[in-house]
Amino acid sequence: MxxxxxxxxxxxxxxxxxxxxxxxxxxxxxxxxxxxxxxxxxxxxxxxxxxxxxxxxxxxxxxxxxxxxxxxxxxxxxxxxxxxxxxxxxxxxRNSEEEINEEFFRKRIQGAWEYRQKVVRESNACRVIFGEADFLPALIVDKFGDYLSVQTLALGIDVHKETIFKLLQEIVQPKGMYERNDVSVRKLEGLPLITGFIGEPFDPKVVIKENGIQFVVDLEGGQKTGYFLDQRENRMALQGLVKGSRVLDCFCHTGTFSMYATKYGAKEVLGLDIAAPALEVARVNAQLNGYGDRCTFKECNSFDELRAMERAEEKFDVVILDPPAFTKSRKAIEGAIRGYKEINLRGMKLLPPGGYLITCSCSYHMHEDMFLDVILDAARDAGRQLRLVELRRQAKDHPMLLGYPESHYLKCVVLQVW
Incomplete structure (x- = not known):
């Protein structure tokens, strides 16, 4: 020892x-x-x-x-x-009488699953376990249709993963599970990077249903655990704002916001992303839902394309900005502020008076008040005024633990730009 x-x-x-x-x-x-x-x-x-x-x-x-x-x-x-x-x-x-054993994990997983069954609506996909916020630190479990994607991101939870796999099978009863332990944070814990089927193999590309829309999810090769579930409820904020509109979806990844915009009546949607494989999935999603005639996707750097569109005097009725995290540490916050200001300023310049900007940050270190200040600073430089329509956070299956501010990471701001 x-x-x-x-x-x-x-x-x-x-x-x-x-x-x-x-x-x-x-x-x-x-x-x-x-x-x-x-x-x-x-x-x-x-x-x-x-x-x-x-x-x-x-x-x-x-x-x-x-x-x-x-x-x-x-x-x-x-x-x-x-x-x-x-x-x-x-x-x-926090219970001095509670032992950390199989029964402990059974109660925690059962409680997490029961909570999701209460708060998730109109979807067969959800985050089943959200680490510390479900009192199971460093454990992430996502459900996509009949399949689970699992991450054990710290040594202390990884040593219990066989018990966790057994209990997930018992409680959630998936048809299959996939281990996505290819996250670099595991190296900090002295753990190897591992991916693979847990039990019998299956086709890792599955189709999920979310609010009447179908999405292809790649459990083997997709980002994170395969799909970004935390924006599910925020994507619904487009309803009523996009009907008959021309929509620009920057950092669109596999086109989730684009699909919602089209579902809610956008006449034209253009998605931008630098990742060609993600855009291939986005095009499949558009065809799968019958939106291929209204959705197009372009492989490009969104920063560069926003500047090029401004020079070309392009205009959109709605601009969506959902970039990856610009900072994962306090040290990089200044660079993140510059990045968020740049894309928001450029996005505002593409909007006519009265147009709508949906802008997001998934960086925990970019706190909500700071993010709003950055957006306001961008508006000043762009010579625009902003009216707040909604201030949103992550979906309910990603609960925020009040004593653990790191669980408050996603901000989604809906603005009208004048």
């Missing part, structure tokens, strides 16, 4: 523990927080960073379950530890 870096301060305590071990008691390793560091964690945040730890009492292996206590030895929570990760402990339970 990995011996704790920290040792007990008093020999008497060490002798007591030694006696307990001799008498057959099994002691859980204890992680003691520095004074003043417990407030955020006790308030519901599930992450314990290395610098917040005063000492670790006992031996452990990376991935083991440990107990977290404050500087007065009061119980805070129980979770898994990995000293190789910047997030040293991820808390799984």
């Amino acid at each position: 990995l011996t704790s870096i920290f040792i007990l301060a008093h020999k008497s305590c060490g002798d007591t523990i030694k006696n307990w071990v001799n008498w057959g008691f099994v002691l859980m390793t204890k992680v003691v927080l520095h004074q003043g560091k417990q407030k955020r964690i006790a308030g519901g945040h599930p992450w314990v960073y290395w610098g917040e730890i005063k000492e670790i009492i006992g031996d452990f292996n990376p991935g083991d379950i440990v107990e977290v206590v404050d500087f007065r030895d009061r119980f805070v929570g129980r979770g898994y530890i990995n000293p190789a990760s910047q997030i040293t402990v991820r808390i799984m339970t």
